Amino acid sequence: MTMKVHKVSSRSQNSTKRHGKNKWRKKIHRLDSSLLNTSPGTAKLEQQITKREKPPLKRLKKLYTKPIPENSCAEERKEKATSVTFAHVHTNGGTELEDSSSSVDSQEWSEYANSVLKNGMESSTSPKTDQMEEGGLQFHAHFDCTHNRAVLVLCFRGKCLLTCLYGHVEVLGFTIEEGQQPYPLFSPPSHCPLTITALGNNPPSGKNKKEGLLEAKAIVRKYFSSEPSKKLMSEVDSDSCVILLEPLDTSLTRFLTSFSELSEIFGLNSKELKSQAAIYNPVLSAVGVTALRGPCAQGLVASRSYREAISSLVSAWAGEFDRCPIILTCGGKSSGKSTFNRHLINSLLNHTASVEYLECDLGQTEFTPPGCLSLNTVTEPLLGPPFTHLRDPEHMVYYGQADCQADIDRYLESLKSLWRHVSGESPVIINTMGWIRGHGFQILVDLIRLFSVTHVVQLSFGNAPQCQLLTPDFLRTARGWQTHPPTPPTLTEEPASHPSIRSHVFLNVQSEFEGAGTSGEMQHQRSNELRDLALLSYFSKLQSPEPGPIRPLHCFIPYQVPHSAVAIGVTHCEVAPNNIFYAANASIVGLCCVSEKVMGRGGPVVLSQTPICQCVGLGVLRGVDMARGLYFLLTPVSPSVLRHVNCLLLGEITLPKILLTKQHGVEGDLPYVTTDYSFEVQGAGKLHIYKGLARPGFIKSNN
Numbered sequence: 001m002t003m004k005v006h007k008v009s010s011r012s013q014n015s016t017k018r019h020g021k022n023k024w025r026k027k028i029h030r031l032d033s034s035l036l037n038t039s040p041g042t043a044k045l046e047q048q049i050t051k052r053e054k055p056p057l058k059r060l061k062k063l064y065t066k067p068i069p070e071n072s073c074a075e076e077r078k079e080k081a082t083s084v085t086f087a088h089v090h091t092n093g094g095t096e097l098e099d100s101s102s103s104v105d106s107q108e109w110s111e112y113a114n115s116v117l118k119n120g121m122e123s124s125t126s127p128k129t130d131q132m133e134e135g136g137l138q139f140h141a142h143f144d145c146t147h148n149r150a151v152l153v154l155c156f157r158g159k160c161l162l163t164c165l166y167g168h169v170e171v172l173g174f175t176i177e178e179g180q181q182p183y184p185l186f187s188p189p190s191h192c193p194l195t196i197t198a199l200g201n202n203p204p205s206g207k208n209k210k211e212g213l214l215e216a217k218a219i220v221r222k223y224f225s226s227e228p229s230k231k232l233m234s235e236v237d238s239d240s241c242v243i244l245l246e247p248l249d250t251s252l253t254r255f256l257t258s259f260s261e262l263s264e265i266f267g268l269n270s271k272e273l274k275s276q277a278a279i280y281n282p283v284l285s286a287v288g289v290t291a292l293r294g295p296c297a298q299g300l301v302a303s304r305s306y307r308e309a310i311s312s313l314v315s316a317w318a319g320e321f322d323r324c325p326i327i328l329t330c331g332g333k334s335s336g337k338s339t340f341n342r343h344l345i346n347s348l349l350n351h352t353a354s355v356e357y358l359e360c361d362l363g364q365t366e367f368t369p370p371g372c373l374s375l376n377t378v379t380e381p382l383l384g385p386p387f388t389h390l391r392d393p394e395h396m397v398y399y400g401q402a403d404c405q406a407d408i409d410r411y412l413e414s415l416k417s418l419w420r421h422v423s424g425e426s427p428v429i430i431n432t433m434g435w436i437r438g439h440g441f442q443i444l445v446d447l448i449r450l451f452s453v454t455h456v457v458q459l460s461f462g463n464a465p466q467c468q469l470l471t472p473d474f475l476r477t478a479r480g481w482q483t484h485p486p487t488p489p490t491l492t493e494e495p496a497s498h499p500s501i502r503s504h505v506f507l508n509v510q511s512e513f514e515g516a517g518t519s520g521e522m523q524h525q526r527s528n529e530l531r532d533l534a535l536l537s538y539f540s541k542l543q544s545p546e547p548g549p550i551r552p553l554h555c556f557i558p559y560q561v562p563h564s565a566v567a568i569g570v571t572h573c574e575v576a577p578n579n580i581f582y583a584a585n586a587s588i589v590g591l592c593c594v595s596e597k598v599m600g601r602g603g604p605v606v607l608s609q610t611p612i613c614q615c616v617g618l619g620v621l622r623g624v625d626m627a628r629g630l631y632f633l634l635t636p637v638s639p640s641v642l643r644h645v646n647c648l649l650l651g652e653i654t655l656p657k658i659l660l661t662k663q664h665g666v667e668g669d670l671p672y673v674t675t676d677y678s679f680e681v682q683g684a685g686k687l688h689i690y691k692g693l694a695r696p697g698f699i700k701s702n703n
Helices: 014-021 040-050 074-082 104-114 209-222 230-235 251-257 270-274 282-286 304-320 337-348 408-419 439-450 527-542 577-584 657-661
Strands: 002-004 128-134 137-144 149-166 168-171 174-177 183-187 194-198 240-246 289-292 326-331 355-359 372-378 395-398 428-431 455-460 505-510 559-562 567-570 587-593 614-625 630-634 647-650
Touching (some): 168 240, 304 455, 326 337, 337 455, 567 577
Parallel strands (some): 355 428
Antiparallel strands (some): 149 240, 168 174, 559 630, 587 647
């Protein structure tokens, strides 16, 4: 896919620092001159250009697709790229499937290009647009006055792998340049659509425009099985962006789409279907991408205060602050905290190799299943919603509930235990809950004081803030759940020298996106549905990474764990010891490591109190054998890590109902699910069913 960008200025001074610190660079593949249909003199010059090596890059260890070997034949590489490349989709979305520009696809892309102006790309001054014509096709480019450049945006739904072949593009704050490895992009209808922003090429010093033009054309030719059309090649110049989009197929995507209710998890939402916002293009559809147009193609709507906050925080890490920034993000439910954090992490990763992330939100976690508090070191950009990038954190505590109202002290003590592992060598982002009233507000005050926060980002929506602004002046007199206002200095002491008084930078961000402050009304947008997606994503790790049939949970061979080898406890309520097996059967348990040695005398070891300890993951207790004294456990945690587990914690986090009601390959009655039940049976209960009132998440469009 080539995107022409005009009036591209040199990159900011921060880019120099990024290249010194950032590990996301590698040697670019050298182009084979045998693929180029050019004159001998031109071929020689292009060979010299493409032999220039880029700084080394440490590639991601995740295997999204099998890489093409360097020594594979040229024809194989071209054929593999042909089915997935967008190189024959030229500037601003105009297609060149044929030499004629009067096709239906071209008209649809023309309509899409005209909608680019409404995609939410705001600049500090009023935007200017350029209208150009090429072969009767009209399109617009958005001019960014701040950086003196024109930018083009592709707003889409779906999933794909993106490789930048020439120039550089931006996705949710992260800049992807030529020479970097492919990045997975996920744009499901549960969140705002992703946008790929073409920023043009920044030629290194010493390279003239002619050399840049020849290099760009050589790259385009490399990914075609036949000579590209003259019309397309005429669109390529030294300021173009060339990107490669490939289909993305992982165990996660296969597992999710195997359920009929989630078959369109990477499709369009009901609003986009009703407004006919999709641009159906055969080339895009081949790689699993659907471009959007009109009001639905806004993507991320960033207010002025939003952009200024991101810029201020990146500058704080770049050297304009006297110590490593510790950033706390807070705000009410659906105020945009998670999206802001992802955007901030991606922006920081342009300048540093890692960002530390302290998860304090039990219900809407970023990297773990719900009910977990964790400390993560983030080294990869986040280019999708949470359920697409779950990972094993360095340190995690299983709290076992989606909120902390039942035991605030255990919640705060758990976070303190995690904070001891913060390195202090990278910027730290602290994500908080949407509970901002009453005790929830007191918890925010505690977190700011306990962790010596340097920057507080408070998101609000509407005409008035949803709670008191957490300014430094307010913190001097505010009472927390565990902390109290600092003692004011005496008349003989200087305020600045008083150790108990710390100040922070306060940034107030106004959320201006549609639906700010309201719960999602479409499918897969409610908080309980997002928690289920996170759990499904976690247990999709049980599936084989290679393509093949999906295996339901009952098909996996469980681990056998003796009752006497592990202690078992309940985090959220009191359960009689003789009933704990009934409660734990067919439930999710946290796999934890307590410091005390667990030794049972032939029977189960039941904890009297909930410990605060390291959790290595979650498992499903799929059965209890009382006769042999065994637990049967399913988990994606590796056996080498499981050796250290000596405690199982049962919480309120339950298996997604879809795992119980949609057990493929079962003949007869479904395990653990029956219509012939009795409430007199210990441990029995019914699945909650909404009668007479359709949930908004399941309202289907009339289209």
